[in-house]
Amino acid sequence: MSVGHISTPTMAFCTRHVVRGFSSSALRPAVIKHVMIIGGGQMGAGIAQVAASTGHSVTLVDTSEEILNKSVKGIEGSLKRVVKKKFADKPEAGAEFIHKVLQSLSTSTHAESVIQSSDLVVEAIVENLKVKQEIFGRLDKLAPQHTIFASNTSSLPIADIASSTSRLDRFGGLHFFNPVPMMKLVEVIATPATSQETFDSLLNFSKVLGKTPVSCKDTPGFIVNRLLVPYMLEAVRLYERGHGSKEDIDIAMKLGAGYPMGPFELSDYVGLDTIKFIIDGWCEKDPGNPLFKSSEMLNKLVSEGKLGRKSGEGFYKYK
């Protein structure tokens, strides 16, 4: 399926190679023009939208046309919200902007046929190490030398994901926040093997997207999730202990701590499956750490398919 027309792939490295191990005359961050985003869920669709809105040609990849149709519908809806503000007095310019963004966006169920023209691959599929390794390992064999790989993982070590490829110097983390069009932060993660040029390219790319990047080490949860996820789990445990209703806890953290969403609203927003993957993974690695203890309530909701907003029910019900 094609939403828009992809222009002829731009070989951003036609003048010089910029990654370690290449015959580069000068080491400079790469110019990233064509981006492949793998995973058209909440995060992948948001990243695709922002990248297509900032002059990149973008291909969004997922496993079925049905999912991709839904992703594109979501992007259209989000673009309308953006345009309502950005072009408040100029509806025609707003409509033209949406048209242009959608022209820069195409979709595919076959990453292999897109990889040759990709300067950057951003993976935003399910939070599962084996699945992420499998997809990167497969694409690594087909990707041009210059192509940079990045994962949007919330919690998995970037080095573990990268280990399925032969491009350790051209592999890093690009961790976006939900909802991507609104959240200004990107955590840029370097492993010990990530080259400076790759890291600089990822920093530059984040800035071109209009985001503020921060530099992170490849440690569990990087910065934000290392603080945020134990907080969300502690809220669930507080509720499990009967020390507050979820509604009161949410109100308390919004009005008492100035958070835009309470911990239960935020957990539903992020996705309970994602939170469970994160906490289970950390608990497995560091079982004695009380901050990484799971919750029976969370496990039960996930086992019942109550994953939060995306499934219609989590801690709360959504229509």
Ligand SMILES: CC(=O)CC(=O)SCCNC(=O)CCNC(=O)[C@H](O)C(C)(C)COP(=O)(O)OP(=O)(O)OC[C@H]1O[C@@H](n2cnc3c(N)ncnc32)[C@H](O)[C@@H]1OP(=O)(O)O
């Ligand atoms: C798990 C991980 O690995 C990392 C993570 O992502 S952790 C999660 C991080 N995210 C957060 O903490 C989000 C916290 N929540 C918020 O910041 C806000 O509640 C929110 C921005 C999501 C929504 O804001 P709100 O005031 O509650 O709701 P709402 O009035 O609908 O939206 C506010 C504005 O955002 C815009 N907006 C919200 N979602 C949008 C989207 N997906 N696309 C475009 N615009 C959007 C709305 O159009 C609205 O604009 P106006 O104010 O101009 O009308």
Ligand SMILES: NC(=O)C1=CN([C@@H]2O[C@H](COP(=O)(O)OP(=O)(O)OC[C@H]3O[C@@H](n4cnc5c(N)ncnc54)[C@H](O)[C@@H]3O)[C@@H](O)[C@H]2O)C=CC1
């Ligand atoms: N939900 C959140 O708030 C955040 C999530 N993340 C991370 O981003 C990633 C994606 O999360 P979400 O978008 O929330 O998940 P999601 O469940 O909304 O979307 C995942 C998408 O990946 C697709 N997918 C699964 N396997 C695939 C494959 N082999 N090839 C192509 N597509 C495949 C699924 O069909 C689905 O559309 C996870 O690693 C998560 O930890 C990062 C920041 C915030």
